[in-house]
Amino acid sequence: MKGLYKVLPPFAPDYSGVCSVLFELGGLVIVHDAGGCTGNVTGYDEPRWYGNSSATFSSELREIEAVVGDDEKFLDRIEEAAKDLKRGFIAILGSPAPMVIGTDYRALAGVISQRTGLPSLAFDTNGIRYYDEGASMAFLELARQFVKPPALREQVVNIIGATPLDIGNERHIKKIASLLLEAGCKKVSCWGLGSTLEDIEEAGRAGLNIVVSRSGLAAARYLQREYKIPYLTGLPVGKASTCHFIKGVRFLFDYDYDLNGPSNTAHPGTNDPTALVIGEQVISNSIRDCLRMDFGVNRVTVASFFGLDKSLTEKGDIFLGHENDLTILVKKHHYDFIVGDPLYKELLSAGGHSFIEIPHVAVSSRLYWDNDLDYIGYEGTEFFKQAIKHKDERKIL
Template sequence: MKGLRKYLTPFAPDQSGAVSVLYELGGLTVIIDAGGCTGNVCGFDEPRWFDKRSAIFSAGLRDMDAILGRDDALIQKIVDISDAFDANFIALVGTPVPAVIATDYQGICHILEKKIHKPVIYVPTTGVGLYDEGMEMAYLALFEKFADNKPTSHTEAILGVTPLDFTHAFSLPTFNNFEDFGCVGSLKKLYVASPAALKAAKRLHNRYGIDYEVRIPGLSLDIHDVHHILFIGQQVIGHTLRQQLAIPFDIASFFMMKPTLREKGDVHLIEEDDLIELVKKNDYDMIIGDPIFKDMLQDYQGQYLELIHFAVSGRRDFS
């Protein structure tokens, strides 16, 4: 049945993906909602919330605010709260309410910048997309506003890393510092770690001539005596492992699947049954994916290698 989920919980939505990019940049993030979306971000979709706080606020929209489009009240709230924080910038993140009433983000940003004398960006998420769509929008907004070629001691960086996909740290910069955006034009190379970062990498290449490679440096698996693998998850993680292992290796994902990375056998999943049927009709002797997918594949008899994907299950790897 279309849309029926018996095993999978709701995936992290687009506003959560946007917040995951903004989280550590020292900005003041305002989610334009009545409170529920912000509660979901902080309570369920942001693994750093209990360890490392960020200035995230709800606009606290009431019914009449939405119906009458009271932008002046929203602007005043943001002006008031900005006085209490020495933020690098203000970020407005969309939800279903502003999407439905066609909130003029550009106009609000223009007014706010005149009032508070700080840069303001908006991420036009709608609350109905998935997390990687929000990540993509956030990267584009940040680089459009803050990209520069200030000097830096680094020559390479990784773009597209947030805890919604990755549970480990990287040795190269990953744009989790606000200063990284101002120095991006001085880099020689970007590693693109997520499909959500590919559009931004292409724009940076066109603007600054920065080379980019779609691969996650340092990612590897020690696998032997396996003949056909199915990877379920984020496409670039699967792509990196496929290039390393050089054996029959299919990628299936409920998220972005960029055509340039797809190979024969790769599948963009929509329903739970798509994954169940894919496994039934192929002779996979290993599946790699979040533990929640294992619960769906009760008839599968091969090896299952668990790889945490927080945006899918909300589980954290404490190993």
């Protein structure tokens, strides 16, 4: 039945997405919850939590406050914490319980701003939607609230959409940043991973935004509309795709116009090998490019339990609304290769495919977040080559 999950764990919720984006930005982030939701974030959705002094808190909502609608206690707690802890902004996020009582976060954020003198952000999260929507809200809100109109344009690149929930290890972003510097960019600022709020304030100067997950799209589109900053979508995975990525960046920076080279447009034959990539859309698309361009696996379908943007969707790509949808999809179609989080394996019965594991923190949480796979950049080719070479040994049936 729809909504019944017998195998997969619940995925990272929207409030985890918001918290992940704001984690490194020096704010006071408050999840309006009874404690358990914050425990989800800090224990299971935030690999950077251990040893860090990021100020993410629970409001400790209690039944009586919810029943009588006593927001004053919530406001007092925040005011008190703002006095004790000097942080640059305040963000309040929703959870299921305050959703039920119809909490107006925007109004509360307004009061908080007045009382503390700090900019306050409000996120109407509810723990029902998934992390990608929360992260998208947070990136967009950062763009709206903090990016200043640029006085000049520079060869700066913003990477938008990177959180550990999608990207996993921060090393992946460092690699993309070094490729961008290699391509001639003067500075790379990755929102939410290694950048400060000041970097985001200056983000309007950028000549290019790189969107590395669907959750960065809304902010990138906003910046394009407001400040005419173009954006590219995708990550460099594998040799051909990385060359193409660098050329694309150089083209947009006007270094050269030679965009010839391998293309990721596929013209599949019916006997070509087939693959299914299950995961976040932008990352999955980038893996699809690698499989096509480096290995000639032209018939690749992307499937996702998370949001799909129409402009990035190919014919045949599929949104998975429920656990059963994935089982049915794999029963219906034969795939030679399936790429995705290891937890999906249990849902994929017969089929003779080879499963290539790329953990997705938003799915499998801490189970694999210390795994350090090297698939971004030129090394992506070697990573998938090894995985494809061992197809026979890795068959799940």
